[in-house]
Amino acid sequence: MDSVKAELAELRLTIKQANEKFEILDKIISDSADRTNGQQSFNGTxxxxxxxxxxxxxxxxxxxxxxxxxxxxxxxxxxxxxxxxxxxxxxxxxxxxxxxxxxxxxxxxxxxxxxxxxxxxxxxxxxxxxxxxxxxxxxxxxxxxxxxxxxxxxxxx
Missing domain, CATH: 1.10.10.10 (Winged helix-like DNA-binding domain superfamily/Winged helix DNA-binding domain)
Structure with missing residues (x-):
């Protein structure tokens, strides 16, 4: 049972990391599209x-x-x-x-x-x-x- 819990925890971590990468890539694509359209989207601290x-x-x-x-x-x-x-x-x-x-x-x-x-x-x-x-x-x-x-x-x- 412990091995199933460990495997499930590892799978959850992998999914979480994949979602974070998707969000980063989505932002990069969105920012790139904004720059291509002549819009400046960066407003950093x-x-x-x-x-x-x-x-x-x-x-x-x-x-x-x-x-x-x-x-x-x-x-x-x-x-x-x-x-x-x-x-x-x-x-x-x-x-x-x-x-x-x-x-x-x-x-x-x-x-x-x-x-x-x-x-x-x-x-x-x-x-x-x-x-x-x-x-x-x-x-x-x-x-x-x-x-x-x-x-x-x-x-x-």
Whole structure:
């Protein structure tokens, strides 16, 4: 009798997992149809946006690592830096110039040059660290955040 109960419990679990997969696939198909019809159906929370941004950042780094032969042709350094800063902002973490340079894998001078250009264009904002005047914090501007969220909302994942 115990073996029948165990087999029944296993079958119930299998059916439950199958139903969950059906629901996921149904949502993917529905979302895909909405995008095909020109409708934007994603309206995510901060956690959803972090997940989407992290997937996009991971994909970009994977693309660069796979295709780039050291010449930088497939690198999206500014985009990756913006995404990284955006993710940290959603997680309420402060980002320094040196930390973003290190995480993006580009030289500090190049990162500083890109950051300065993005600050001039209103995409990023700098603020002084009140406890250490040598350190500067970087954040995406409200306008840049809005643009990133628009892009992430329409991403196909």
């Amino acid at each position: 901060g956690v959803d946006m972090i997940d989407r941004a992290e997937k996009c950042l991971h994909w970009g780094r994977q693309k660069t690592g796979t295709l780039d032969t050291g010449n930088g042709l497939f690198a999206d350094s500014c985009w990756n830096m913006c995404l990284d800063i955006y993710i940290c902002g959603l997680k309420e973490e402060q980002v320094t110039v040196s930390s973003i340079a290190q995480s993006s894998g580009i030289p500090m001078t190049t990162a500083m040059r890109y950051i300065n250009v993005m600050v001039e264009q209103g995409l990023l904002e700098k603020s002084a660290n009140p406890s250490d005047n040598r350190m500067v914090f970087i954040a995406v501007s409200h306008e840049c955040r809005s643009k990133i969220e628009t892009l992430l909302s329409s991403a196909p994942f």
